Amino acid sequence: MLSNAIAALLNNCLVFEQHCQLCGQRPCASGVCAACVAALAPPAATRCPVCAAAAASSLVPCGHCLRAAPAFARLHAAYGYDYPLDGLISACKYGRQPALQGALASLLRQQLQSTPQRPEIDLVVAVPLAPPRLAERGFNLPDALAQAVAATIGGRIVHDLCVRKRNTAPQAALDRRQRLRNVRDAFCVKRRCDGLSIAIVDDVATTGATLDALAKALQKAGAKRVEAWVLARASDHKI
Template sequence: MLSNLLKYKIDNCTIFNQICVVCRATGTRHGLCAPCLTMLPELTGPRCPGCASPSPQNQPCRACATNEHALDAIHASYEYCYPLAQIIQAFKYQKRMELAGALGFAMRRKLGTIPPCFDVVIAVPLSNERLAERGFNQSELLREALLGSGKSSGSPTWCWRKRNTLPQARLGQLQRTRNLENAFGVEHRCDGLEIAIVDDVSTTGSTLETLASELKKRGAKRVEAWVLARSFSSVT
């Protein structure tokens, strides 16, 4: 654990020349060399401002235009496919915490940093069971990497996941709704606040929407999501 934490701190410090996490080239400054950065699957073309899905002229897609949402917008950096999907999987499931800096840098490169107009920046929380199993919350590490040093708005205790839900992408529409019922709690009143949620991957958007709904119930004025990768897997 101490070794991983040390690697994570070093990876977020640009004074060190690092090894590229994809091709192992030396001399990189953010954990990804320039050629591998260009290989990351960027989202191109016009996008729906509500869910980041393809949409002509950046107009709201039919689903966002015809349904009310608690989540005001999803900003996505990349598409969840090779080679980014493999990097994210190593980050989460192989406990490669040192990848947080490289992924945070890639996210900032595409989206920029979260604007200062947001009052609070939080990560999608893990359940206690999942956190104990994994040892860290990958979205919280991304939040820290995205914000940079000296910016600590929000905290891991701002909201929490009440129970260990099933992965949303494996479920149908009705199952997804039931799976997330009463899944999140919010510690503080959010009256008039603009809040950004950071997550690694969004597939259906249901998790982000549910958390945004709880934040709105506590008084939040606006809630947006900033995600590293958007998956467009077909889910029925």
């Protein structure tokens, strides 16, 4: 009887080993094992120093940024939006798997820690979801990613500075021109941020329209400089 009770207690106290979310084979407390991290696709080797899109040179802005520079000073991308990272992000957001947020935030944190040059940042802001979509999904992945940015490069996270004024259509189904129109004036900044350097954080940049719209709203509120961080940069679109 006593041995059965002890066995039951041990079973209740067992800590199950967490395995890599990508390969499912190796034990990994951070969510993604070192081998899978090493295999993730980096951003384009030669990319625009402003928007991080694949470009002919990394020394000068791409033609599009020269013609119509985005409101943010620079976009920093940890990885390319390719297999298997794209599937992990989609599973988190659209497969309603909030537990994957920790693994994705860890990936961003590891990449930021290996970056020697880190700009001085005052505030860190996650790209907000509209309230109806946040209620439907139950979480906002950029919030977890913003925690990783703040923990690595510094800056104070603010959750209530920016709001999405309207429930915009999902960007994934739109072309570039539609995306720009979809998020135009979509964000509202609730108080002044004069003279501050602000980091804005999202999960994926495709055309960059969302980041550009949020950066414009922050600049209107007095931000001195806005830089953008994303976990993944899509390779088939330019901002």
